[in-house]
Amino acid sequence: MTILQALDRYYDRMAARGEAEAPGFSREKISFAIELSAAGDPIGVADLRIASGKKLAPQLLAVPAAVKRTVAILPNLFWDKSAYVLGRTAGDGKRTAQEHAAFKEANLAAIGESDDPGLVALKRFLASWTPDRFDAAPFTPDMLDANIVFQLEGERRFIHTRDAAKRIIADDRPDEGEATFCLVSGRAAVTQRLHPTIKGVDGAQSSGAALVSFNLDAFTSHGKEQGDNAPTSEAAAFRYGAALNSMLERSSRNRLKRGVGDATVVFWADTSELVDEREADAAEDFFASLVEPSSDETEAKKIRDRLELLAEGRAVEALSAAGLQSGTRFHILGLSPNAARLAVRFWLTGDFGAFVKRLAEHFEDLRIDPAPWRNPPSVNYLLMRTTALLDKADNIPPLLAGEMMRAVLAGTRYPQTLLAATVGRLRAGDDASSGWHAAAIKAVLARDHRLKRRNKKEADNGQDAIERKDVERKEEKPPVSLERDDPHPAYQLGRLFAAVETAQRMALGKVNATIRDRYFGAASATPATVFPLLMRGVQNHLGKLRKDGKGFWLEREIEEISNRLPPSLPRSLRLEQQGRFVLGYYHQRKGQFADAKANQELTQAEIEIDTGDVDNG
Numbered sequence: 001m002t003i004l005q006a007l008d009r010y011y012d013r014m015a016a017r018g019e020a021e022a023p024g025f026s027r028e029k030i031s032f033a034i035e036l037s038a039a040g041d042p043i044g045v046a047d048l049r050i051a052s053g054k055k056l057a058p059q060l061l062a063v064p065a066a067v068k069r070t071v072a073i074l075p076n077l078f079w080d081k082s083a084y085v086l087g088r089t090a091g092d093g094k095r096t097a098q099e100h101a102a103f104k105e106a107n108l109a110a111i112g113e114s115d116d117p118g119l120v121a122l123k124r125f126l127a128s129w130t131p132d133r134f135d136a137a138p139f140t141p142d143m144l145d146a147n148i149v150f151q152l153e154g155e156r157r158f159i160h161t162r163d164a165a166k167r168i169i170a171d172d173r174p175d176e177g178e179a180t181f182c183l184v185s186g187r188a189a190v191t192q193r194l195h196p197t198i199k200g201v202d203g204a205q206s207s208g209a210a211l212v213s214f215n216l217d218a219f220t221s222h223g224k225e226q227g228d229n230a231p232t233s234e235a236a237a238f239r240y241g242a243a244l245n246s247m248l249e250r251s252s253r254n255r256l257k258r259g260v261g262d263a264t265v266v267f268w269a270d271t272s273e274l275v276d277e278r279e280a281d282a283a284e285d286f287f288a289s290l291v292e293p294s295s296d297e298t299e300a301k302k303i304r305d306r307l308e309l310l311a312e313g314r315a316v317e318a319l320s321a322a323g324l325q326s327g328t329r330f331h332i333l334g335l336s337p338n339a340a341r342l343a344v345r346f347w348l349t350g351d352f353g354a355f356v357k358r359l360a361e362h363f364e365d366l367r368i369d370p371a372p373w374r375n376p377p378s379v380n381y382l383l384m385r386t387t388a389l390l391d392k393a394d395n396i397p398p399l400l401a402g403e404m405m406r407a408v409l410a411g412t413r414y415p416q417t418l419l420a421a422t423v424g425r426l427r428a429g430d431d432a433s434s435g436w437h438a439a440a441i442k443a444v445l446a447r448d449h450r451l452k453r454r455n456k457k458e459a460d461n462g463q464d465a466i467e468r469k470d471v472e473r474k475e476e477k478p479p480v481s482l483e484r485d486d487p488h489p490a491y492q493l494g495r496l497f498a499a500v501e502t503a504q505r506m507a508l509g510k511v512n513a514t515i516r517d518r519y520f521g522a523a524s525a526t527p528a529t530v531f532p533l534l535m536r537g538v539q540n541h542l543g544k545l546r547k548d549g550k551g552f553w554l555e556r557e558i559e560e561i562s563n564r565l566p567p568s569l570p571r572s573l574r575l576e577q578q579g580r581f582v583l584g585y586y587h588q589r590k591g592q593f594a595d596a597k598a599n600q601e602l603t604q605a606e607i608e609i610d611t612g613d614v615d616n617g
Helices: 003-016 096-111 117-128 131-135 163-171 234-247 277-291 297-311 352-366 379-387 398-410 416-427 436-459 465-474 489-508 515-525 527-547 552-563 575-591 596-611
Strands: 025-030 032-036 042-047 050-052 055-057 059-064 147-152 179-181 188-190 264-269 329-338 341-351
Touching: 003 234, 003 264, 003 277, 003 341, 025 147, 025 234, 032 117, 096 117, 096 131, 117 147, 117 163, 188 234, 234 264, 264 277, 277 297, 277 352, 297 352, 329 352, 329 398, 341 352, 341 398, 352 398, 352 436, 379 398, 379 416, 379 436, 398 416, 416 436, 416 515, 416 575, 436 575, 489 515, 489 527, 489 552, 489 575, 489 596, 515 527, 515 575, 527 552, 552 596
Parallel strands: 032 147
Antiparallel strands: 025 059, 032 042, 050 055, 179 188, 264 329, 329 341
């Protein structure tokens, strides 16, 4: 099923809930309504804006479909911004008089000889209005450049929602053209020349952008122009545009509150004979709770419990969330801004149960002890903490974010750029002891290990058992917590670096530049060059600790780690091995409290560092 077909089907769900706009209408940001008397006099202004934080924001209301403006002067029917409706604007307004004249002409022509009271009042208003009247009550400067509608005195409905206005809007549609095969519906129908404008994608033009468009010769073929290159009927184009614009609204339950990198993400379930609205709603709510875990501790615990059950192989239907069905068809769409167009960053469709299982696998791959978070992190927050400069979401590499989300939901390998970017941030000075980088690295290594094992079993079931065990040992799964017997030299080198760093902190206290500041990047990339220098320096630190009757446990720890290393240290470590170095470092930093004595000495050292009560000799 294509993106447009899935959106077209979602329109049916909207219609069943009474949320779908009728053909010829679109949802636009409306701020004010001018109340007209029967004689066409403006007797009041209703402020339709609603509170949004500390500001007032326009409401999204169904109005006659907005025209597509470029540089031409094109008015809307029965509504528009103040320059068109009232002939006033906050800016220079070089074309304001022309815009107002065009609005008046188009609306008077559309109303014609209608005897509907609301349309007659609007006709009289347009015939008598002069822009200088804006300076008097009931008009206010807040109305300048805002979108405005009309309503008749004593009525709550707007003039454009009256039956007579709806008939005019229906008659205003283009003349029927030649029927063409529609790629969305599969039926012969008149092709939509210009596809609907999509609004609500973060970073895109505020006036909207096109998901489907052809405006250059390079985008066309066989002499066809614009919409004829990918024939979509007027009805199908309207339906998919209405559905997508509805899901992209800020208040929509089908939109992730925070994007993934530069991608705005929407998701929805298909209803069918086997899946009703209740089951579809349950699937959407559960998916949102997994992708963007709640900050509430109680809700977060529920999600963690469910993820653990899913990781153990429990079916979606067995969870406490009522109405979940693993076979529900589910769609996930990520859109990114691209000048006047939208780029599809990712499009994933499949069974709901498969997506949930992959999310559970993602959190299992990410699991590390001790965890640097209380609640499972969203993909966006994880990338922000591990790959973005200054921990700012705007600095997440946009392509990486899309690839990461696709890998999580499709169950494929994480992008290797995640490993490279995470290690790169550590080399640039990020704190390796925070645990976020180690968790991301562990996830990459764990997933690669699992997928390699799965592929090996499928490709070579006849491999000798002894040889297979030897291969699996060499590609051992990365540990969740401190693993003293881990066979990888890179992991043990990371442990050794953490132990040497601890010796420096205990012996010297707070210093301007620690060995982590100076040597972490070089030690993880070229250990044979750096570690001999570190080992000579640590002997001085251990000697100082021995004089003070401290650090005997740390000396034993360093000796134990050193005995696990090969006689010749690696001259260089590949990117994956550098990741294991980081993992070993984090585990050793958090798991080296070997006994009560070690715990006491480390705690005292941290206190002395914080208070500055340290003899640096």
